[in-house]
Amino acid sequence: MMSFVPTWLMVAQALVLTTTAQKVGTFVYGARTFNFTYKVDEKHQVTFSYDGFPGPWWWNPDDSSPTTGLLSHYSSGPQPLAQVGPSTYTIDFKDSELGARAFHNDVEYSLSNHGVIERDDPDDSIQPSDLITLKYESADSISTNFLGVKILFMRVGQSWSAGKFEYRSPDRPRFKLVYKIRDDGDVKIRPKCGRRGTHRFRFKLSERLGQQWTSKYYVLEEVERRRSHDRLHDLLKYVKHVCPGKSLKADDLEQVVVASSNTIYVQFEGDLLTLTRV
Known part of the structure; x- marks a missing residue:
């Protein structure tokens, strides 16, 4: 669905080879007459939904033309995700009243x-792993099988919401990163290593869209002030000063993706940091 990929997403695609962590967010597969959606939340649970639209009464896995007008809807979950392999998870119906077979029957x-x-066509028979076994192809994409075809779900970027989002490293030396988003879209950023921290840098979140609506994300833009204003390269310079052990990249801290109302992702040291609302 998406042909444009921002820098942080390309980094994420490389990282997925070595990480199996679930990424929070909304992931959509869109065909001409229907959408499938997975919503992965902060509790490592997933909600599946199906939305049907008007259009020709057949399914072509290569057809992702947009359409409008909802005809039917089905939703199931949230259900826990259980890891079954590298970057691979299955929807766990163990404690659910629904069960995998009933889920497939409903779909x-x-x-x-x-x-x-x-329903009477053998080629249209849903298989046991269809829509249940999920693989993170990257931080922004999930694949699964449907009727013998591998289909790809792409992340749908969310709109920012005001609040304080924080990351704390689990290991010493402690690294802390805070993004405080204001109601006007300005964001104050403060990195800290141990007891040493920078001053609060102020920028503005500027929305970016690729060629498809799923590629929504934000970049930091400098806020013009009467006397002076914070610059991105100064932010990285100060980070290097208070955190000399960090291996910074030129576009670190600059790109932000909003995964949910409580989670944002920020690129740092070639990795994606998860900042959660506090």
Whole structure:
């Protein structure tokens, strides 16, 4: 679905080879007549939903043309995600009243009523792992199988909301990063190593969109002031001063993706830091 990929997403795609951490967010697969959506929350649970739209009554996995007008809807969850391999998870129905078979039956019923599949057609038979086994292809994409076809869900970037978001490293020397987003879209940033910290740098969140709506993210822009204003290169210079052991990249701290109302991701040292609302 998405042909434009910002810098932080390219870094994330490389990182996925060595990390199996679940990434919070909303991930969508869009066909012409329906959407599938996974919402992964901070409790490591996932909610699946299906939305059907008007259109030709067949499914082509290569057709992602946009359409409008909701005809049908189905939702299931949240359910826990259990890791079954590197970057691979399965929806755990163990403590659910629904169960995997009932989930598939409900999905099949919704899709057949909408004309996406034929219930009596062997080629349209939902397999046991369909829509249940999920693999993080990158921090911004999830794949699963559906009717023998591998389909890709892309992250849908959310809009920012005001609040204080914080990251604390688990190891010493302690590294702390705070992004405080104001109601006007300005953000105050303060990195800290141990007891040493920078002053609060002020920038503005500026929305960026790729060629598809799923690629929404934000970059920091300098806020013009009457006398002086904070600059991105000065922020990194001060970080290097208070945290001399950090291996900084030229675009560290600059790009922000809003995964949910409580979680944002920021690129730092070639990694993605998870900042949570406090």
